[in-house]
Amino acid sequence: TGELMPEKIERADSLAWATDNKTIFYVTEDAVTKRSDKLFRHVLGSDKTDLIYEEKDELFDIGTGRTRDNAVIMLEAFSKTSTETRYIPAGNPDAEWKTIIPRQPDHEYDVAHRGNLFYIRTNKGAKNFRVMTAPVSDPSEKNWKEFVAHRPAVKIEGIDLFADHAVLAEWENGLEQIEIIDFKTSKTHRVQFPEPVYSVNLSNNREFKTSVVRYNYQSLTTPSSIFDYDMNTRQATLKKQTEVPGGFDKANYxxxxxxxxxxxxxxxxxxxxxxxxxxxxxxxxxxxxxxxxxxxxxxxxxxxxxxxxxxxxxxxxxxxxxxxxxxxxxxxxxxxxxxxxxxxxxxxxxxxxxxxxxxxxxxxxxxxxxxxxxxxxxxxxxxxxxxxxxxxxxxxxxxxxxxxxxxxxxxxxxxxxxxxxxxxxxxxxxxxxxxxxxxxxxxxxxxxxxxxxxxxxxxxxxxxxxxxxxxxxxxxxxxxxxxxxxxxxxxxxxxxxxxxxxxxxxxxxxxxxxxxxxx
Structure with missing residues (x-):
């Protein structure tokens, strides 16, 4: 209807909607410690707000979000060197939260979801991270299979999943890279960029069933530029570039x-x-x-x-x-x-x-x-x-x-x-x-x-x-x-x-x- 709801949530740090479009999970920040430490569940139109989880370890913060395929809601607890992730089906907001991998010293990981698999970016046995798959039914380490191996010269910063592709954000030789993996063919390629010194990062890609990934490219001489990249044809299309007032000409630099x-x-x-x-x-x-x-x-x-x-x-x-x-x-x-x-x-x-x-x-x-x-x-x-x-x-x-x-x-x-x-x-x-x-x-x-x-x-x-x-x-x-x-x-x-x-x-x-x- 376009009408504003009367509910007001304060000090919210992150949130995730269940697929019923009325249940919201949100994390709040403590006013004194500045830690994000409590997860609440609220149903729109009701007075009911439930405290679902409180992180007691002062070394940890928490955050919540929904996977790109809209199937799973995640709750991640993270310190500077350790992670623990819980999940529920996005269509069942009353479900019991399950832990994917319990927190362990010096084990950092994050989780994406596609089909019946979790894709786990982990530093276990991999200083610069690798990507493992695990069945949703039992994601314990004994069921892990390697999807992307560890590489000593390449750090995997993140993984985004689409219906037919996986997209890796990486650092190599001090530069950011985007690597594409085709699920159908298992072929991989990197997006090519025109300058020797640049910055690139994945934009907020909300669509799951698409062959297009959006990224932001810029450099010390190129203003922020939004590109749509077709992962099948390998063609990049400039959608928008930030205007620079004053007659800027990059050829002068x-x-x-x-x-x-x-x-x-x-x-x-x-x-x-x-x-x-x-x-x-x-x-x-x-x-x-x-x-x-x-x-x-x-x-x-x-x-x-x-x-x-x-x-x-x-x-x-x-x-x-x-x-x-x-x-x-x-x-x-x-x-x-x-x-x-x-x-x-x-x-x-x-x-x-x-x-x-x-x-x-x-x-x-x-x-x-x-x-x-x-x-x-x-x-x-x-x-x-x-x-x-x-x-x-x-x-x-x-x-x-x-x-x-x-x-x-x-x-x-x-x-x-x-x-x-x-x-x-x-x-x-x-x-x-x-x-x-x-x-x-x-x-x-x-x-x-x-x-x-x-x-x-x-x-x-x-x-x-x-x-x-x-x-x-x-x-x-x-x-x-x-x-x-x-x-x-x-x-x-x-x-x-x-x-x-x-x-x-x-x-x-x-x-x-x-x-x-x-x-």
């Missing part, structure tokens, strides 16, 4: 992939973009961005706002350092826990490579990172303050030891798997070596802009504030040291569209000032 050599000999990929008229003689200003935590991959995607830098002659670089996920799970493991310092030395190696190869110089190199990337900024500023002209650290996680020793904070215990548990002496001693706040020392530091948000529940505002206060006491230079507090924002910064633009403009103004660009 050059993107490339270069590699730095880390202190242990590891090759670190970087994605680079600049205007074609920029001279690579060491005189160009540069913005070097990095993150390198949680296995999160930073794709080389397009930014219209970034053109304000590129058109002023700035070279933009993403350092795909260890701790991220660009080269698979081993890449992540090489930059977390007792290997975390690799993240920082990788970033320093990237800066040194770019200077040595005449992309920029020390007095024109500005670096930027947010959240865990803000930790990166603080760590490298302590380790090599001479290497950078300026640092922009946004909502930075910099008081590592004090935060990780305070189990009352919402995210502390769930973060042990990333940084270590400082209640254990080896982890404490290692974290103390790099924690930015604990390693501020008497030295000439680069110019710094530290930005915090008053309502940040993930990285409290006092972390960056404490860092600035300590720097003011210790640093021996007269370079600018700015603290900007956003009084109305959370961890993600300003939420309004134009407020976000104002924040970006502020950051760019600081960067350009430090680069010596005043127009």
């Amino acid at each position: 050059q993107s490339e992939r270069v590699f730095a050599t880390a202190s242990d000999g590891t090759k670190i990929p970087m994605s680079v973009v600049y205007r074609r008229n920029v001279k690579l003689d060491g005189s160009a200003p540069m913005l070097l961005n990095g993150y390198g935590s949680y296995g999160i991959s930073i794709p080389p995607s397009f930014s219209a706002a970034r053109l304000a830098l590129l058109d002023r002659g700035v070279i933009f670089v993403i350092a795909h350092i260890r701790g991220g996920g660009e080269l698979g799970e081993p890449w992540r493991d090489a930059g977390r826990m007792m290997n975390k310092i690799n993240t920082f030395t990788d970033f320093i190696a990237c800066g040194e490579h770019l200077i040595k190869n005449k992309y920029t110089s020390k007095d024109r190199l500005v670096i930027q990172g947010a959240s865990a990337g803000g930790m990166l900024m603080g760590a490298v500023a302590n380790m090599r303050p001479d290497l950078f002209k300026a640092v922009v650290a946004q909502v930075p996680f910099v008081d590592v030891l004090n935060t990780m020793l305070d189990a009352s904070l919402p995210l502390t215990t769930s973060e042990y798997i990333e940084w270590g548990n400082p209640n254990e002496k080896p982890a404490y001693d290692y974290m103390k070596k790099y924690s930015p706040y604990d390693n501020v020392h008497r030295a000439d530091y680069p110019a710094m802009l530290v930005k915090v948000s008053l309502n940040d529940s993930q990285v409290p505002y006092w972390e960056g504030t404490k860092l600035v206060a300590k720097l003011r006491d210790y640093k021996t230079d007269h370079n600018p040291l700015l603290l900007k507090v956003n009084m109305g924002a959370g961890h993600g910064g300003a939420s309004g569209r134009y407020d976000a633009y104002h924040e970006t403009a502020f950051d760019y103004a600081f960067m350009l000032w430090q680069m010596g660009i005043m127009n």
